[in-house]
Amino acid sequence: MAGPGSSVAERVLAGDVRAAAQLMRDLDDRLPEAEARLRELFPRTGRAYVVGITGAPGSGKSSLVDRLIEHHRRAGRTVGVVAVDPTSPFSGGAILGDRIRMQDHALDPGVFIRSVGTRGHLGGLSRSTSEIVHVLDAMGKDVVLVETVGVGQDEIEVAELAHTVVVVAVPGLGDDVQAIKAGVLEIADVFAVNKADREGADRAVRDLQAMLELRRTILGRPPPEQDHDACHRPVRPPPTAERVPDDEWEPPVVRTVAVRGEGIDDLARAVEAHRAHLEGAGGRRAREVSRARAGFVALLRDRLLAGALARLEAEMGHLDEVAARIAERAADPWALADELAARLRG
Amino acid sequence: MAGPGSSVAERVLAGDVRAAAQLMRDLDDRLPEAEARLRELFPRTGRAYVVGITGAPGSGKSSLVDRLIEHHRRAGRTVGVVAVDPTSPFSGGAILGDRIRMQDHALDPGVFIRSVGTRGHLGGLSRSTSEIVHVLDAMGKDVVLVETVGVGQDEIEVAELAHTVVVVAVPGLGDDVQAIKAGVLEIADVFAVNKADREGADRAVRDLQAMLELRRTILGRPPPEQDHDACHRPVRPPPTAERVPDDEWEPPVVRTVAVRGEGIDDLARAVEAHRAHLEGAGGRRAREVSRARAGFVALLRDRLLAGALARLEAEMGHLDEVAARIAERAADPWALADELAARLRG
Numbered sequence: 001m002a003g004p005g006s007s008v009a010e011r012v013l014a015g016d017v018r019a020a021a022q023l024m025r026d027l028d029d030r031l032p033e034a035e036a037r038l039r040e041l042f043p044r045t046g047r048a049y050v051v052g053i054t055g056a057p058g059s060g061k062s063s064l065v066d067r068l069i070e071h072h073r074r075a076g077r078t079v080g081v082v083a084v085d086p087t088s089p090f091s092g093g094a095i096l097g098d099r100i101r102m103q104d105h106a107l108d109p110g111v112f113i114r115s116v117g118t119r120g121h122l123g124g125l126s127r128s129t130s131e132i133v134h135v136l137d138a139m140g141k142d143v144v145l146v147e148t149v150g151v152g153q154d155e156i157e158v159a160e161l162a163h164t165v166v167v168v169a170v171p172g173l174g175d176d177v178q179a180i181k182a183g184v185l186e187i188a189d190v191f192a193v194n195k196a197d198r199e200g201a202d203r204a205v206r207d208l209q210a211m212l213e214l215r216r217t218i219l220g221r222p223p224p225e226q227d228h229d230a231c232h233r234p235v236r237p238p239p240t241a242e243r244v245p246d247d248e249w250e251p252p253v254v255r256t257v258a259v260r261g262e263g264i265d266d267l268a269r270a271v272e273a274h275r276a277h278l279e280g281a282g283g284r285r286a287r288e289v290s291r292a293r294a295g296f297v298a299l300l301r302d303r304l305l306a307g308a309l310a311r312l313e314a315e316m317g318h319l320d321e322v323a324a325r326i327a328e329r330a331a332d333p334w335a336l337a338d339e340l341a342a343r344l345r346g
Numbered sequence: 347m348a349g350p351g352s353s354v355a356e357r358v359l360a361g362d363v364r365a366a367a368q369l370m371r372d373l374d375d376r377l378p379e380a381e382a383r384l385r386e387l388f389p390r391t392g393r394a395y396v397v398g399i400t401g402a403p404g405s406g407k408s409s410l411v412d413r414l415i416e417h418h419r420r421a422g423r424t425v426g427v428v429a430v431d432p433t434s435p436f437s438g439g440a441i442l443g444d445r446i447r448m449q450d451h452a453l454d455p456g457v458f459i460r461s462v463g464t465r466g467h468l469g470g471l472s473r474s475t476s477e478i479v480h481v482l483d484a485m486g487k488d489v490v491l492v493e494t495v496g497v498g499q500d501e502i503e504v505a506e507l508a509h510t511v512v513v514v515a516v517p518g519l520g521d522d523v524q525a526i527k528a529g530v531l532e533i534a535d536v537f538a539v540n541k542a543d544r545e546g547a548d549r550a551v552r553d554l555q556a557m558l559e560l561r562r563t564i565l566g567r568p569p570p571e572q573d574h575d576a577c578h579r580p581v582r583p584p585p586t587a588e589r590v591p592d593d594e595w596e597p598p599v600v601r602t603v604a605v606r607g608e609g610i611d612d613l614a615r616a617v618e619a620h621r622a623h624l625e626g627a628g629g630r631r632a633r634e635v636s637r638a639r640a641g642f643v644a645l646l647r648d649r650l651l652a653g654a655l656a657r658l659e660a661e662m663g664h665l666d667e668v669a670a671r672i673a674e675r676a677a678d679p680w681a682l683a684d685e686l687a688a689r690l691r692g
Contacts, residue, residue, distance in 0.1 A: 035680065043675045285673065293669030296679040303683045304650040323639030327631065329389045333642040334381065337649045345690060
């Protein structure tokens with residue numbers, strides 16, 4: 001056990017909750033020392049199994065996460081949780097009403113829960129979340145659950161952080177939700193139909209299975225490779241290109257009623273089966289490379305932008321003044337960006 | 347009227363639908379010529395009034411947009427629509443089931459509808475959407491409606507594109523949705539409680555009004571300024587810092603039943619009132635500066651990153667190999683990012 005005289009990194013590695021919480025706050029505030037601590041910890045990370053829990057608002061993800069914590073604790077595993085709440089006005093420390101039950105775990109030293117907002121963060125969700133996952137991993141948490149509210153880009157970023165992605169669906173939502181299912185199909189390793197005691201649960205399960213069936217029939221016919229030039233090649237290809245071997249894994253559909261604790265063992269078993277599959281097929285490493293790449297690109301982008309903006313302000317005027325000239329159509333943003341990039345190069 | 351021998355830019359400025367559609371596709375494919383065309387058009391943009399329509403999945407945004415198109419057409423205004431669907435697997439050209447009705451407008455030359463996905467786009471939503479808004483603006487559309495599915499970062503980006511943001515709420519969703527309301531409160535200029543014939547509509551309206559009341563009482567006490575260092579200062583401050591004069595505008599709450607066309611005139615009047623308020627108070631310009639700034643920063647970030655990644659691949663190895671070394675904890679991503687940034691500087 002690291003004592004109070006130990007370094008922050010040593011204390012985090014020893015599982016010290018206060019040192020970890022302080023480091024997370026400092027990372028949130030983007031203190032340079034915090035980054036140095038994270039760099040010390042980084043070589044000792046990579047052990048935790050990361051599970052993403054994602055789905056539409058109102059699907060009961062928080063209750064599901066709560067039950068999964070209980071499940072893992074009963075099995076003797078330590079658990080870290082990152083609850084990503086981009087809608088929270090409490091940047092970096094959101095507590096939602098429906099998260100109050102989760103605070104039951106607050107006294108359990110085997111559980112560490114951290115909420116994260118995105119307001120005011122340029123690097124956004126993926127960078128903050130990734131850093132917190134690293135800290136939880138360094139603390140020695142066996143399992144890290146990453147919960148996201150929302151649909152869209154967030155889910156894709158979660159998919160890159162997680163080894164296994166659980167998509168939570170819920171019976172009886174409208175057409176938009178069907179569209180969401182289509183979108184998340186590519187990132188889901190396991191589907192949970194939560195609130196499965198509600199009317200429409202059978203239909204929700206059938207719909208998902210029909211979509212999976214459809215996917216099976218079209219697999220082997222990936223969309224044609226787009227002809228991107230070198231400068232504009234997306235650095236983060238669509239998830240499917242990364243996530244081997246998706247064509248060998250059939251995402252199971254599990255029914256849960258999280259508020260009553262029903263189906264949780266089934267869900268945990270499905271996640272475990274996916275993990276075994278991944279590890280057997282080399283997919284875990286592929287996902288870790290994908291995650292490392294996304295993290296590195298985000299870091300590089302932030303570094304470059306910060307340097308360029310400092311140069312801009314020193315040489316071309318305050319960003320707001322430059323923006324005002326662009327808004328008046330008195331300056332060409334493309335020409336300015338090119339000029340600034342050229343100046344940075346020499 | 348620009349003839350077939352005219353340049354692409356001239357044809358777009360003359361409102362030519364085929365030239366505009368082709369340019370949007372070329373922008374999607376990131377063809378360098380497309381960017382050159384956009385640069386030609388840029389000085390002629392800035393006339394359209396941009397309205398963001400955002401809210402949770404299932405709130406009936408598409409029907410609302412459909413009705414708003416009808417409303418503006420009856421008033422003799424031309425309309426552009428960007429339907430942002432980050433969940434669509436059909437990158438750059440999504441057609442949702444519930445958008446089929448909107449295709450009724452397909453034969454109306456005064457309406458141009460473009461869907462946009464985000465898959466595989468590094469610059470993401472805001473850049474693609476912003477470019478399409480510029481093209482619609484250059485075509486001479488009087489009003490541009492930007493519809494987003496989802497919650498979170500997307501909404502903040504819409505807020506930066508739009509002069510007026512309409513947040514669509516719906517009665518009877520769960521706690522998560524209450525949290526969403528809290529999050530979007532800061533970006534909403536007008537609230538529409540859609541499906542207002544449903545049970546719970548009164549409560550939804552009251553909840554929103556209570557939150558607005560709460561906001562009024564806390565206004566004048568903004569959160570303390572965070573002490574960011576120069577390198578990590580967020581280039582995009584939280585929306586409230588930008589959106590003057592939010593403290594003088596009280597977002598109205600309007601009831602609508604989009605599928606029956608009820609409340610649409612009220613909603614349009616509320617948007618018009620906000621527009622008059624903005625223009626009276628200088629807020630329109632402030633929003634345009636904010637939008638120009640966000641667009642410029644995104645452009646600069648993409649340019650710098652593309653250059654850095656080309657250099658990386660030339661000097662340090664393929665990005666996937668670098669990522670693999672990071673995943674094995676054999677390389678330090680911070681050190682690599684710093685080294686690459688230093689090399690770029692000369």
